[in-house]
Amino acid sequence: MLDNLIHAALIMTTPILLAALGGLINRTGGIVNIGLDSMMLFGAMTALIVAADNGSWLLALAVAGGTGAFIGGLMSLVITRLKANEIIVGLGFSIVATGLARFILKSTYGVSGTLRLPDVTRLPVIDIPGVADVPVLGAMLSGHNVLTWFAWGMVPAAAWFLVRTRAGLRLRATGAGEKAARSLGLRPLAIRDASTLFAGFMAGLAGAYLSIGLVGIFNEGITAGRGFIALAAFYFGRNHPVMTALGALLFGFFDALQIRLQGRGFPPELVQTLPYVMVIVILAMLAWSAKKRNGART
Amino acid sequence: MAMPSTNPATYTGFSALKLIGTALLPFALALVVAGVVLAMAGHNPFDVYRLLALESFGSSKRIAATMAAATPLIFTGLGTAVAFRAGAFNVGVEGCVSIGGLAAAYVGFTFVTLPAALLLPFAMLAAALAGLAWMIIPGLLKARLDADEVVTTLMMNFIAVAIATWLVNGPLLAVGSANSATPMVAEAARLPRLMRGSTLNAGFLIALICVLLYWLWGKRTALGFETRLAGMSPRFATATGMNVPRLVLKMMLLSGALGGIAGGTHALGNVYRYVDGFSPGYGFVGIAVALLGRGNAWGILMAAILFGALSTSGATIQLFSDVPIEIVDILQGMVMIFAVARFGALGRKAA
């Protein structure tokens, strides 16, 4: 039971974690990415199509990431060059993407809602010999596909990138002090665009994980709002990769838990709300401490 | 977080021509982009658009259908606009639609012994109060602590839908019903139809009254005056003696109440109950309506009718041609994006 739950939690964590890390990098650079869900959706769709067509899961991932990055790039340009409000644009992209995905399914495949393709190559599962049978550890480490390993590998990588590299420093400077960064000759808008490309890439991979990693089909509701849960995760983690990963893990656990709770009398819908409630609580606490710090002016 | 670049509060209304221009441009651009999508899918965009126009306004029945579809959008557009005008970036009207719809349905199927003269107003009031209550937490957080209302209200949406889903799957599930829905509301709780063979109902009249009240509020009331100034310049409003946090809270609550009424009219006028998937994004489209209408009462009405036309004609166009209805979502989302894009920013170098 516990093993199952741990395993399921990790499986549900991966897409949230991938998208959250992308969103974290994006927000570090100064853009709150509300459109992650749209990039995830198209990543899921293109991954399935390529995996069925071509048979290479690696190519499928590349195309999914590329599609996500492309959508991210478009969104970023509207925000940085046309000075459009990031929230509205993000919501707009989500609405367009949902419609476009269904439109494509109907126009191209003549199906409504769900796309099943023959011979879909699934993401390979990596098993470490001998570990699978160890209790708990086996549940944690075995039976996961390449993207799960990649996602967790990206956690320290992102932390290292932000603190130790030139690009990471400039990204942080752009997000936290655009004016200062510009006065030093950096190009904040270009840096921001790059960060959105990355966010789109990661969200695209998250989508691929859902379609060719988990279920092997594509459905218009496949993301189930995980792009927004990812948003909750990096708000929860306050932009620290490790804290964000913990947030994603927690939300993945809730996701796994609510599946298990179905039919046990406890409402799974209420478990689903926990990520969102936690974000509000955290924002309230942050705002309260900020107000206390600033004090005086009434 | 910054307000949308086209803060409707900044529009003072001394150039009607400019208003039409700025409102039509996003729509025209959305038509172009969606036209490309249509052409790529092998449809002639001009034929599709002609059909859309015909199906929206081609006959009195079609017009009635358009107005019926516009009804909830008028409420959500107004709801978004009042918050925007106060400088509060409320994207949580969507959640209020669900909560309000559920509250109206609950009253409508619970107090079935009441006469229509009591039950209907009671149900609508419940919808408004539920929507209002749903905005108390984000409203207080914004007004008292200046917590980012975009994220809190966005999160409240997901919570609202999840709670409503839980309720209609359990405590409020109709007896003998397999799908997630409440029982049907009593006849007495239903909004009267305005036209035979059409879903157009009295909710549309309430919506028109609200547009009028919104216009009056913006133009003729002290509260509307204060809200406008507080949205444009909180420091100025404070210095002239206005209580800006209280104004912001009030407008957030009003915004929620309007969202609740949107849900109430949808529940009591169209579906006669609350079902899972109750709102097809009325609250989010409301943001596009408010932006496209530039916060102006008549602009919002026009924009809501436009979006209503899209959704109603999209539904029927699918029957007559092989154009997927989703072209409507694409158009709606595109309008939203283009409504906040500032094309003038392109030629300028960033300051």
Place this chain on the structure above:
Amino acid sequence: MTQSLALKAGEARVRLGARGITRRFGALTANDQIDFSARPGTIHAIVGGNGAGKSTLMRILQGMDQPDEGSIIVNDSAVTLSGPAEAFRLGIGMVHQEFMLVNQLTMLENLILAREPVSSLGVIDRAAALKAGQDLAERAGVTLNWHQRVQDAPVHARQILEILRLLYRGADVLILDEPTAVLAPQQIRDLLVLLQRLRDDGRTILFISHKLGEVMAISDDITVIRTGRVITSGPADETSKAQLAVQMTGEMVRAVTPRRAREGDTVLSITGLGLTDGRGIRRLSGIDLSVAAGEIVALAGISGNGQDELVEAITGLSSISEGNVALRYHDVTGMSLHQRRALGLAYLSPDRAHEGLCLEASITDNVIAGHHRRAEFLASGLLRLKAIRAHAEAQLDRFGVRRDSAALPVSSLSGGNQQRVAIARELDGSPALLIACQPTRGVDIHGIAAIHQCLLEYRDAGGAVLLVSEELEEIMTLADRITVLFNGAVRGTLRRGEADVESIGRLMLGEDA
């Protein structure tokens, strides 16, 4: 590049200067034929009050703005600066009043940002970065906690970081805009020592300030500007603080307007007011002040000596640490601005663009805001637009606001007319007390006279005015009593007649009258 520049700089007679620089904004001439020459290896002070045209000049010297006429001199030759990057290429760097630091990053990260020492693959060489920072600090004779986040660092450390960063990036001309405004006395002394050390190291420093003590203490040359013109420019040892004070604020040119009104009841009474801010810095202490009906009391002082804080305390925009504020014998200490307004307070904000007016709103809206709930404008819950418009027009006429239409945004008016709109609103409904802050800032000469007339008429009708101004001339023209603030405390109060420019100047500098 740096080598040849240094050589050239060493030989030049003028490292950085201006020849006939003129910059106009509409009717306002912000810079009018500005000339100055900063010699290499010297500290050159540019002195002037608010609105004298210093910031415009600084923007031009940074290439952020282009002069309409005249040219910038770098190493004896005229140059055109396309922007800060171009200025920097010529070795000119600036420390802005608003620091260009990223608060969430550490001191060291801010130092190296955009010029990071990297090893392979873009990985920051932290050892090299730290060594560069420590070397710079050692050379300058300062110590910094390099691993502290800027937001946790004290203000003087941030300022030192800004200066060191310019050096790190290779600048040898440093422009410092009001660098001591944010510092405590001991920190100011340390900064001045640092600047002298940098000068002795061969750097050229342009020191913009209105604190005459500091200017006299470290400058080699001083240029005084007022209303966009150079009043005087020359070696520091040929002038004095008193002389500078007069040159900066302008001598009395106008005859004193005779008093007509008699003093009445006390309207504003402040006792023992003190304020310690969020960072624990003492902003105001032991202030006693009163204003009676029918008199204008001026609050004089060099800006940053507590005027803003005192005004916020009187208006209720911010709370105070100790003491009392009474308005017409009501204790209003804990009251909101709204409640104080109801008791007869009117407040003319010094920040016209953001607080005094709502620029996007119409002229009518700006006149009526705050009065709109009066019974004559509100009937059964609805605004009486006709009455409002008529009243606004009458007020605009009364205060001589020249406009095309009162329905246009107030931003369409000139500065002087904008200010009259604000005054028209504040003097509406005969308030008992007017707090008038910088009432003529950014207003042309005709506008100034008209605004002064408004204030005098209001006083003569029995109004009480607390005038806060940096224009000594204005204060001498209008005030019945002058209270001088220095370092957050009342340094002295002079009656009309006993006040002259010299004695006020001495009080403003913290000396005895």
